Amino acid sequence: MTPRVLMPLYVGFTGYASQVLADMLKIVDGDGGLGTSSTGDPGLLQVTYKATTLTPTRQYFDRVVNGTPNDSVVVYGLDNTALIPTSSGQVAITSLAGVTYPPQSSTINIFYDVTGCGGSDYYVVDLGGIKVDFEPWICLFHELSHGYHYATGTISNNPELQAEQDENVARADYGCTVRNQYNHIGGCGAAPTTCLPPSYRTKGKGSCLIVTAALGSAEEPRVRRLREMRDSLVEKSTLGAMFFESFEAEYYRFSPLVAAAMRLSPALHGVLKAALVSPVLDVIQLLESHVQQESSNTGWAALVQKTADQHRAELLKAGLGPEADSIVLEKLRALRTNALQSPHARGLPPAPWGSASIDVGSGVDYFLACLCAVREPRDHIAWAICEPLEIWLSALVALAAAEDTVDSIAEQLARRITAWLVHAPTFSLLGKASQVAVAGELRALGETFLTASATRQSISEGLVAEYGNHVDYDLAELLRSAEFLGKKTEPTSHDDRY
Numbered sequence: 184m185t186p187r188v189l190m191p192l193y194v195g196f197t198g199y200a201s202q203v204l205a206d207m208l209k210i211v212d213g214d215g216g217l218g219t220s221s222t223g224d225p226g227l228l229q230v231t232y233k234a235t236t237l238t239p240t241r242q243y244f245d246r247v248v249n250g251t252p253n254d255s256v257v258v259y260g261l262d263n264t265a266l267i268p269t270s271s272g273q274v275a276i277t278s279l280a281g282v283t284y285p286p287q288s289s290t291i292n293i294f295y296d297v298t299g300c301g302g303s304d305y306y307v308v309d310l311g312g313i314k315v316d317f318e319p320w321i322c323l324f325h326e327l328s329h330g331y332h333y334a335t336g337t338i339s340n341n342p343e344l345q346a347e348q349d350e351n352v353a354r355a356d357y358g359c360t361v362r363n364q365y366n367h368i369g370g371c372g373a374a375p376t377t378c379l380p381p382s383y384r385t386k387g388k389g390s391c392l393i394v395t396a397a398l399g400s401a402e403e404p405r406v407r408r409l410r411e412m413r414d415s416l417v418e419k420s421t422l423g424a425m426f427f428e429s430f431e432a433e434y435y436r437f438s439p440l441v442a443a444a445m446r447l448s449p450a451l452h453g454v455l456k457a458a459l460v461s462p463v464l465d466v467i468q469l470l471e472s473h474v475q476q477e478s479s480n481t482g483w484a485a486l487v488q489k490t491a492d493q494h495r496a497e498l499l500k501a502g503l504g505p506e507a508d509s510i511v512l513e514k515l516r517a518l519r520t521n522a523l524q525s526p527h528a529r530g531l532p533p534a535p536w537g538s539a540s541i542d543v544g545s546g547v548d549y550f551l552a553c554l555c556a557v558r559e560p561r562d563h564i565a566w567a568i569c570e571p572l573e574i575w576l577s578a579l580v581a582l583a584a585a586e587d588t589v590d591s592i593a594e595q596l597a598r599r600i601t602a603w604l605v606h607a608p609t610f611s612l613l614g615k616a617s618q619v620a621v622a623g624e625l626r627a628l629g630e631t632f633l634t635a636s637a638t639r640q641s642i643s644e645g646l647v648a649e650y651g652n653h654v655d656y657d658l659a660e661l662l663r664s665a666e667f668l669g670k671k672t673e674p675t676s677h678d679d680r681y
């Protein structure tokens with residue numbers, strides 16, 4: 184039985200509750216005012232909403248959450264294989280995308296396909312008959328409109344027109360093409376354009392959803408630092424801008440799921456923050472220091488040790504031991520050999536919420552499953568998140584096991600960071616750009632990002648070895664003139680930390 188309270192929007196706990204919440208988060212354009220609370224019924228999670236700033240779409244969502252006191256609306260996320268009952272018998276959910284049933288005992292049930300037709304997307308049509316995107320979050324918004332009108336007794340005798348008019352409010356609000364509200368055709372198949380709320384669009388404008396969810400605020404210093412680093416690279420360097428465009432297109436396909444699951448489960452939040460997000464932030468910080476500061480061997484080793492100590496303290500605070508690092512490392516290595524190459528996995532395992540505590544293995548499994556559920560390509564995510572995390576975790580494990588001296592582990596870490604940078608997907612574009620463009624890029628990178636001469640030197644050596652034979656000019660000479668490579672042809676190590 185659905186409890187009768189004054190804020191009656193619920194998410195039904197199927198395996199897809201985190202997708203439903205992720206879609207709700209899209210509806211409110213990432214607004215931090217969206218929340219959840221438990222109901223005493225393990226099958227239902229209550230949705231709460233207090234808009235931070237109002238837009239037409241947020242206002243609409245606010246009415247659904249807070250303005251239907253007499254009926255409860257319960258949303259169930261299903262996958263594309265589900266069958267749903269209609270007046271003419273069971274039908275495949277893919278023939279409808281979503282459905283809202285009239286109230287029964289004051290409960291209105293909504294079912295919709297969170298997978299977007301198993302990844303092939305749904306379309307509807309615009310005024311010119313051209314296909315426009317019907318993303319799962321728009322589908323949910325459409326169904327919530329039906330739900331709202333049922334709950335308030337305002338359902339019209341043309342409910343599709345009514346819901347599509349409401350849907351167009353959100354489309355117009357978020358700058359998407361509006362649909363033809365008099366033409367209800369639609370089906371599976373991608374539209375030429377995608378409709379996403381503004382903060383989910385790429386091109387260097389999105390916020391770091393997972394890091395924000397982990398640390399609690401987009402204004403937290405480490406989140407801000409990350410954003411600043413991205414913004415300066417995007418602004419100064421064409422290669423940097425190209426990199427972030429591709430990276431964010433991949434990132435924003437899976438990060439809303441993880442961010443939503445972390446909101447759903449404090450236990451998952453705790454595990455992912457300490458065992459995964461924090462080490463990623465650590466390695467980015469180490470990377471920054473490696474490429475930007477001329478430090479001595481001992482300075483670098485001390486920084487590595489200090490970062491490792493802080494990490495261990497953070498694990499401890501989350502109730503985890505140093506073995507968490509080996510567990511995550513093992514999962515990442517397994518992923519590299521298997522799943523990242525696998526085709527788009529459909530659906531997700533149930534998020535490990537509900538329990539008071541979650542072990543590191545299941546928490547990380549969930550994160551990686553979200554990662555693998557997005558369509559390929561995923562190579563920018565693999566390079567920018569998985570690889571540096573793996574490099575840092577290897578160093579942490581080596582430090583914990585005292586496999587070698589701190590100096591030697593730190594030196595190995597520096598060498599692996601350099602090798603990792605040389606393999607940036609962006610540098611593979613070197614062969615495709617003109618000599619003049621590459622020279623300009625190197626200068627921009629040298630001024631904004633790769634400011635430490637020792638690192639520039641070692642990266643240059645890597646670049647020459649990797650790409651020197653694939654370009655029709657003298658790459659070493661170019662790197663020398665951009666002051667990346669020292670004047671001597673043999674590797675120098677005067678002020679080098681290696």
Ligand SMILES: [Zn+2]
Pocket residue numbers: 325326329342343346
């Ligand atoms: Zn409808």
